[in-house]
Amino acid sequence: MAVYDLEEQERIDALKDWWESNRAVVLGVAGVVVASLAGYFGWQAWRHSQLVKAESLYTEFSKVADLRDPAKLAGATAPLLEQTPGIFHASSAALIAAKTAFEAKDFAAARKNLEWLIDKGVESLRPIARIRLAQVLLEEKKYDEALKTLDGVKEEAFTALVSDVKGDVHMAKGSKDEARLAWQTAVDKAGERSAIKQLSQIKLDSVGGVAK
Numbered sequence: 043m044a045v046y047d048l049e050e051q052e053r054i055d056a057l058k059d060w061w062e063s064n065r066a067v068v069l070g071v072a073g074v075v076v077a078s079l080a081g082y083f084g085w086q087a088w089r090h091s092q093l094v095k096a097e098s099l100y101t102e103f104s105k106v107a108d109l110r111d112p113a114k115l116a117g118a119t120a121p122l123l124e125q126t127p128g129i130f131h132a133s134s135a136a137l138i139a140a141k142t143a144f145e146a147k148d149f150a151a152a153r154k155n156l157e158w159l160i161d162k163g164v165e166s167l168r169p170i171a172r173i174r175l176a177q178v179l180l181e182e183k184k185y186d187e188a189l190k191t192l193d194g195v196k197e198e199a200f201t202a203l204v205s206d207v208k209g210d211v212h213m214a215k216g217s218k219d220e221a222r223l224a225w226q227t228a229v230d231k232a233g234e235r236s237a238i239k240q241l242s243q244i245k246l247d248s249v250g251g252v253a254k
Contacts, residue, residue, distance in 0.1 A: 096126035103135050112146045115139050123158055133163035137171065144178060152178045169195045176207055185215040202232035206242045213249070222249050 099122045106118040119139040122132040136155040143151035156178065159171040172195050179188035188211045195204050209224035225246040232239035 093126075093129060096122065096129035096131040099126065100131040100135065103131075107138055107142070110142060110145075112139075112143050112148055112151060115142050116151060119155065123162075127162050128164075130164050133159055133167045136163060137167060137174075140171075140174060140178075144174070144181075147181075149178050149182055153182075169197050169200050173200065173203060173207055176211065180207070180211050180214060183214070185211050202228045202236065202238045202242070205231060206238050206245075209242065209245060213245075218249055222246060225249075 099118075103115075103118040103122060106114050109115075116139060119135045122129075122135045126132050136159045140152045140155035140159070143149070143155065153175060156171045156175040160168055160175065163171065172191050176188040176191045179185075179191060189208060192204050192208055192211070205224045205228035209221045209228065212218075212221035212224055225242045228242035229239055229246060232242065
């Protein structure tokens, strides 16, 4: 029994010595862990509150969107962009508002929403925003700016659509050969049953067919 007590005391003394030597490090690590956990759960709570707010604002936005009134839609879009910019709902609203403005030939409003989406919107919708912005710039006869915007779309899935719009820009610019090459690329890259393939082929045929 005495031997056991001696060994136990040695372990306790060793533990005390270790604690004295490492107390500051242990407490520091513990503090970092606690702070990290608090930050994580705090961020999760904030993210949830943002989502709840976005869903509420998007419900109101959807009611106005059905009216197809650009002015009212702009008013309903603004709170989403300002208050919940990182939530998908805001990016979706910007895209819908831009489309409505474009159809109403309010190109300035369409451009504003699309530029916001490219700068601050969710990553997955940015390629579509760039393509639509290029179409707005085409209507405004800003051809070089439109082509530069299209060059910013790097995702391979959008190659056919980007090429089709590039063809439109080149044609409007008076560059018939470049338009033919762009539409040829669209035809080559689009899926067999893609509407883009058919549309680009019609455009290609209208300028003499296959690019040389």
